[in-house]
Amino acid sequence: xxxxxxxxxxxxxxxxxxxxxxxxxxxxxxxxxxxxxxxxxxxxxxxxxxxxxxxxxxxxxxxxxxxxxxxxxxxxxxxxxxxxxxxxxxxxxxxxxxxxxxxxxxxxxxxxxxxxxxxxxxxxxxxxxxxxxxxxxxxxxxxxxxxxxxxxxxxxxxxxxxxxxxxxxxxxxxxxxxxxxxxxxxxxxxxxxxxxxxxxxxxxxxxxxxxxxxxxxxxxxxxxxxxxxxxxxxxxxxxxxxxxxxxxxxxxxxxxxxxx
Amino acid sequence: xxxxxxxxxxxxxxxxxxxxxxxxxxxxxxxxxxxxxxxxxxxxxxxxxxxxxxxxxxxxxxxxxxxxxxxxxxxxxxxxxxxxxxxxxxxxxxxxxxxxxxxxxxxxxxxxxxxxxxxxxxxxxxxxxxxxxxxxxxxxxxxxxxxxxxxxxxxxxxxxxxxxxxxxxxxxxxxxxxxxxxxxxxxxxxxxxxxxxxxxxxxxxxxxxxxxxxxxxxxxxxxxxxxxxxxxxxxxxxxxxxxxxxxxxxxxxxxxxxxxxxxxxxxxxxxxxxxxxxxxxxxxxxxxxxxxxxxxxxxxxxxxxx
Numbered sequence: 001x002x003x004x005x006x007x008x009x010x011x012x013x014x015x016x017x018x019x020x021x022x023x024x025x026x027x028x029x030x031x032x033x034x035x036x037x038x039x040x041x042x043x044x045x046x047x048x049x050x051x052x053x054x055x056x057x058x059x060x061x062x063x064x065x066x067x068x069x070x071x072x073x074x075x076x077x078x079x080x081x082x083x084x085x086x087x088x089x090x091x092x093x094x095x096x097x098x099x100x101x102x103x104x105x106x107x108x109x110x111x112x113x114x115x116x117x118x119x120x121x122x123x124x125x126x127x128x129x130x131x132x133x134x135x136x137x138x139x140x141x142x143x144x145x146x147x148x149x150x151x152x153x154x155x156x157x158x159x160x161x162x163x164x165x166x167x168x169x170x171x172x173x174x175x176x177x178x179x180x181x182x183x184x185x186x187x188x189x190x191x192x193x194x195x196x197x198x199x200x201x202x203x204x205x206x207x208x209x210x211x212x213x214x215x216x217x218x219x220x221x222x223x224x225x226x227x228x229x230x231x232x233x234x235x236x237x238x239x240x241x242x243x244x245x246x247x248x249x250x251x252x253x254x255x256x257x258x259x260x
Numbered sequence: 261x262x263x264x265x266x267x268x269x270x271x272x273x274x275x276x277x278x279x280x281x282x283x284x285x286x287x288x289x290x291x292x293x294x295x296x297x298x299x300x301x302x303x304x305x306x307x308x309x310x311x312x313x314x315x316x317x318x319x320x321x322x323x324x325x326x327x328x329x330x331x332x333x334x335x336x337x338x339x340x341x342x343x344x345x346x347x348x349x350x351x352x353x354x355x356x357x358x359x360x361x362x363x364x365x366x367x368x369x370x371x372x373x374x375x376x377x378x379x380x381x382x383x384x385x386x387x388x389x390x391x392x393x394x395x396x397x398x399x400x401x402x403x404x405x406x407x408x409x410x411x412x413x414x415x416x417x418x419x420x421x422x423x424x425x426x427x428x429x430x431x432x433x434x435x436x437x438x439x440x441x442x443x444x445x446x447x448x449x450x451x452x453x454x455x456x457x458x459x460x461x462x463x464x465x466x467x468x469x470x471x472x473x474x475x476x477x478x479x480x481x482x483x484x485x486x487x488x489x490x491x492x493x494x495x496x497x498x499x500x501x502x503x504x505x506x507x508x509x510x511x512x513x514x515x516x517x518x519x520x521x522x523x524x525x526x527x528x529x530x531x532x533x534x535x536x537x538x539x540x541x542x543x544x545x546x547x548x549x550x551x552x553x554x555x556x557x558x559x560x561x562x563x564x565x566x
């Protein structure tokens with residue numbers, strides 16, 4: 001009886017790949033992550049001899065190669081946002097729900113497709129940036145391998161974080177139904193929340209700061225140096241899953257309880 | 261068949277649709293007729309389950325729309341031709357729609373051909389004219405070969421060829437026994453396509469009647485032109501007609517049908533150059549329907565109720 005999974009998943013996949021913004025966004029993310037990994041590693045290698053002992057101690061060979069993922073986060077968040085808000089902006093959403101009136105299933109199919117694409121591409125980028133960066137760092141023997149402590153977790157964690165951001169963007173897009181608003185809220189949450197949480201936290205308390213998405217990203221991707229403002233990897237995973245659960249639940253409620 | 265019972269939708273304090281009860285039957289074209297803001301589009305969104313009614317219900321083939329398994333195979337709808345992603349190719353737009361309802365992929369090329377878009381199926385919709393988008397919207401509606409078709413303002417933005425084409429399509433769909441619902445704010449358009457008309461104003465159903473009945477109900481007039489100076493106006497007035505002059509020596513006659521007018525002219529040896537029954541304008545129909553005295557006559561039960 002239920003129409004679900006495959007037909008709606010196939011339709012959402014067609015929707016996602018048939019607009020130009022999808023390859024464009026992923027191309028920008030690819031260039032940014034791999035390019036920045038190489039450049040960052042090269043500048044580290046070039047300046048290493050002049051670095052103070054403290055800077056050397058805080059140097060994280062994996063974290064260094066993942067700087068470009070700041071840009072990738074924005075790109076992946078945008079991918080999630082646009083997949084939803086362009087439907088509202090253009091009015092396609094009415095065709096969607098006339099064709100598939102069970103809205104919860106449509107949302108599930110859309111998030112499944114987005115999540116799968118983001119996770120596959122995100123992990124591919126994380127590994128590519130890691131290997132590219134380590135190749136350059138090897139010039140000063142600063143490189144690590146996937147077998148070193150925390151390294152595999154950090155690389156996998158980076159791809160997972162991109163998947164999280166994509167779903168978060170799509171959920172926020174579903175809540176706000178408006179591209180500009182969703183971009184503002186998602187960007188604010190990703191990049192400004194640490195600052196705001198820090199400002200409103202009592203001195204020395206990290207309880208709230210650890211709940212900022214950016215802190216969770218650091219918590220997932222550190223290897224040799226750990227700042228106290230960052231949560232542990234396990235806690236960072238909990239933070240990501242909490243954001244996913246809350247935002248998707250709110251999106252599903254919004255979708256099923258409001259007219260389009 | 262589409263059945264609405266006391267269908268009501270309130271936005272804030274405004275009643276967009278107010279206690280609509282109607283049946284839309286197969287094998288004929290039914291028109292929602294009313295000025296902008298009458299509630300036509302809202303009623304259509306309620307039928308399609310896009311909006312939830314505040315009160316009452318509407319069913320499609322006996323089931324609420326949201327309960328349909330593969331709705332595109334039962335109901336095809338064109339709401340707003342511009343409601344497509346401009347960056348998507350026409351055939352990709354139809355392809356994802358087909359996928360949602362497990363409609364075979366071959367049907368996409370078929371409906372593109374049917375709507376004259378076969379040559380441009382690979383193009384991005386953003387470059388389409390409004391007329392082409394309208395055709396794409398109709399292609400989407402036909403995708404599941406549904407028994408029920410709903411077209412909201414289908415002739416909007418079409419050139420004369422397009423208008424002619426869509427009228428023919430609408431007529432042929434109804435002739436195949438399908439249920440066809442169209443909406444328009446143009447009486448003339450309705451007269452050309454609809455068999456049955458539901459007149460809406462401010463969300464309320466003012467009239468539910470056959471098109472022929474509506475036109476015959478006396479609110480239209482007949483344009484008469486006689487050759488040269490004739491006493492025709494006086495003769496018609498004497499027969500009880502109301503006669504108003506029209507530019508070009510024409511007479512707008514109400515109260516007599518064309519046959520009676522022709523008979524008067526023939527009896528007095530007056531040659532007629534023109535004898536054209538004219539549909540009432542929407543405003544005239546409204547005036548008649550909302551005229552309290554006429555409404556009183558149209559609803560004899562109200563007397564009993566008092």
